[in-house]
Each structure stands twice: as C-alpha cells, then as structure tokens.
Amino acid sequence: MPAVLPPLYTHPCIKKTEKPIMVPSDLPYPSSLVFNAGVIKHNGEYIMIFRNDYGTDQTAYENEGKTFAGTSIGIAHSKNGIDGWTFDPEPVLDSGKPGNDPEIKRFYDPRIVKIDGRLLLCLAMDTPHGLRGAIAELSDDLRTCRLISASVPDNRNMVLFPEKIGGEYVRLERPMPVYSRGKDVFDTWISRSPDLVYWGRSELVIGVENVPWANNKIGPTASPVKTERGWLTLIHAVDLDTSRGKNGWEKQWQKRYTAGLMLLDLENPAKVISFYDKPLIAPDRPVETDEGFRQNVIFPCGMVAEENGEVKIYYGASDTCVCLATAQIDDLLALLK
C-alpha cells in the first residue's frame, strides 16, 4: 500500500444532493458540528438521530485551543427524509446532564433500527477507561433512551442488522486491537446475541488488507439493507497519509474516510458474498474536502430503502454537517458480481 494514495471519487451511480441537509445553525440548541446521523422510518415520518458537538467554534478552537464542551444526541423529524426537518426541543442524550453515569464522558455516532417494534440504537461511548460500544433502546415517543449493554474497551462503531437472523440479534463492529498490532489497523467483525446483552460467537468479516484503497481501518456504517441476493452493506474505509498537512480545524488531521460496498450472506452474514473493490462514496466536493472540522471525511450512519427501489444514504461530511446521497438498489447490486 503506497503511503500517498491517489484522489478517490464517488461512483456515478451515487447522486449527492447539492447542499447538506442539516447544518449546526438549523438546531434549536447550541451546536458547533452536527453529523453522523442514523435515520429510520417510524410512525409515518423519517426520524433522524444525530451527533451534536457543541461549545466552541472554529476561531476559538484554532486560536484559543478551546475544545468542545460536550457531545449530545438529538432527534429531528421530516415527512420526506430530505428537507423540512423539525427538531425535538432537547437532545435525548447528553453526557453532561445531571444524574448521568459520570463514567460516560460522551455518546456519539448513533445508528438506529426497529426490531420487533423496538427502536434500538448502537452508540459509541467514551469513558476514562476506554472506548465502548453500547446498545440502547429509544422509547416509542423518542423522549428517553435506556442503555441495555456496553462492550468492554476498546470496541465501537457498531451497527445492528435490522432483523434477527437465525433467532439472534446480530451486529457488525470494529474492535481496536492497538496493543497486539502496534498501530491503527482495525477490521470489521460480527457478533451475535440472544438478548442484546450477551454478545459472542464473534467472527472476522473483512480485514483492512481486503480493501485496496484503505491502509488504516475499516468498519461498519449504516444498518444493512436486505435484498434477495444478500445484505447490502456499506463499510467505512480509512487511509492515512502522513504527508497531508493541516486539514480542517485540526492541525494534525491526516486521514481520509470513504465508504465501500459489500454483500453479506442472508443466513450467515459473517460470509462476504461479494465486495466492490473501489470506493462507493468518497469525499470529492468542497463541503467534504475543503471546509469543516476534519476534511476528507464522509461517514454514513443511515441507509433507508424505499419501496421504489431507491436507497437514501445519510452521511456526515467533514464531521460538520449531514449530507444525503441516493442510489438505485439495482445499480448497487450490479457492482457486486
């Protein structure tokens, strides 16, 4: 893998909407960055659950070293999943709230599914003792969120399949085995659970070495979409290029985040049936490459299949705003021979 990777581009079957669909100034409470949002259809509307970092701005961050006061998880509603988003008045989770577990410093990167009528979330959690991946349940009125289980460190970037498979809950995840491998080389794994609490029978799904344009880490993104041929599954793929200079607000941001595509076996989703060997979505527009907090980042957390064969892919751009891309499911399947 060369140290400096060439420019990468989004596949033409992906149509990105012209502008971000949500930016920090849209929110009714303080927001510096709004990004990495899970989306689901629920009670006749689209529900977006997003990450909100608040408490600084670019000037204070760059010039005064003033970092974020916190990260919260907020909820927005839309009739068409594209525009007209309205917001619940308060975030549903905020680690700074009185009464919260002091061990949990922040929640982020929510992904949402509905299984047997229950709204289930995967969340990343930072604690002083390591990064943990959590499973939580959102109440039907979307007002409260109950933690069901959390992994040992270091594991996060989890995503649940949208239904039980063989009677079990199944999740993709990206553990971070730094100690044994000496550097960031993180792969995508799968685990299963009878009850969302006890997770096991873990298996490797795909390693970084299988993704030609990544040299750093790969992991889950949005909940997979079921098709007749298999689970249509996006991954995030990261390349690190130490020759990259200041890239966004941060002085030392040298990574690029893209999304890839694979098909997993319907009954045994540990099995990769097909993998598309080029990026599906890459940061290739100014909002993704030249503006924002961490440039060269696109990070999908939501994928909604429509009855007309379209899929909506919601992704964070530059860790700063929420963008939307669409594709025809048949076009995506055609990439997976």
Ligand code: BMA
């Ligand atoms: C990942 C997560 C994401 C973020 C990405 C790029 O490790 O923290 O929330 O979008 O890094 O900064």
